Amino acid sequence: MRRIITAFFGLTIFVSQSMAADIALELPRNYKSDYDNYLISDRLLQEDQVISLFANDIARNGAKTNGKLPYGSILIGEIYKVQKDANGNVVQSRLGRRIPTDLSAIVMMERRKGWDAQYPEELKVGDWEFEVFSPAGENLGKDTTACRECHHPLTDTEFTHSYAHIGGGN
Ligand code: HEC
Numbered sequence: 001m002r003r004i005i006t007a008f009f010g011l012t013i014f015v016s017q018s019m020a021a022d023i024a025l026e027l028p029r030n031y032k033s034d035y036d037n038y039l040i041s042d043r044l045l046q047e048d049q050v051i052s053l054f055a056n057d058i059a060r061n062g063a064k065t066n067g068k069l070p071y072g073s074i075l076i077g078e079i080y081k082v083q084k085d086a087n088g089n090v091v092q093s094r095l096g097r098r099i100p101t102d103l104s105a106i107v108m109m110e111r112r113k114g115w116d117a118q119y120p121e122e123l124k125v126g127d128w129e130f131e132v133f134s135p136a137g138e139n140l141g142k143d144t145t146a147c148r149e150c151h152h153p154l155t156d157t158e159f160t161h162s163y164a165h166i167g168g169g170n
Pocket residue numbers: 042043044045051053075076077107108109130131132142143144146147148150151159160161162163
């Protein structure tokens with residue numbers, strides 16, 4: 001019995017230590033009114049979702065002027081479910097686009113100096129930190145290892161997928 005308890009505590013300590021390395025982000029309450037809604041798109045890797053992307057002024061001005069996303073940049077993605085038919089197939093509009101319905105989650109990236117320091121080389125992403133929130137803005141405390149792995153190779157585009165759209169005009 002004691003051994004089981006020891007093992008259990010060992011695991012608890014390990015879990016809480018790995019969580020501590022992940023910097024918790026807060027969802028900016030004003031992003032819908034103050035940020036630039038730079039792209040609404042069918043998601044590339046999820047066939048039944050749409051993403052609506054927002055960038056703050058620091059990111060937008062950086063992308064427009066010297067082609068970089070400076071410290072203080074924040075990018076937010078609202079993820080929407082899409083309309084499906086009675087068979088569960090995704091409905092396309094006359095434009096060949098998915099039709100967003102309910103907001104299902106909010107993803108966020110924020111860039112601050114030194115925020116990569118605690119991560120191993122293969123998870124470094126140019127000082128960005130990641131977070132996932134519920135539609136109501138509650139931090140879901142998700143493990144962000146997968147986020148880092150998929151954004152890590154994108155060194156030419158500031159570790160983002162939608163970089164070319166951020167400084168674009170509208
Ligand atoms: C398997 C690859 C993959 C993983 C894992 C992933 N992303 Fe992304 N991410 C993308 C792609 C592709 C886009 C472009 C928009 C789209 O199609 O959804 C994107 C876009 C984003 C954006 C908008 C900025 C940009 O890079 O264009 C944010 C913010 C974001 N992801 C946050 C997250 C968070 C938070 C996680 C982890 C919970 C995560 N991502 C995990 C592939 C990934």
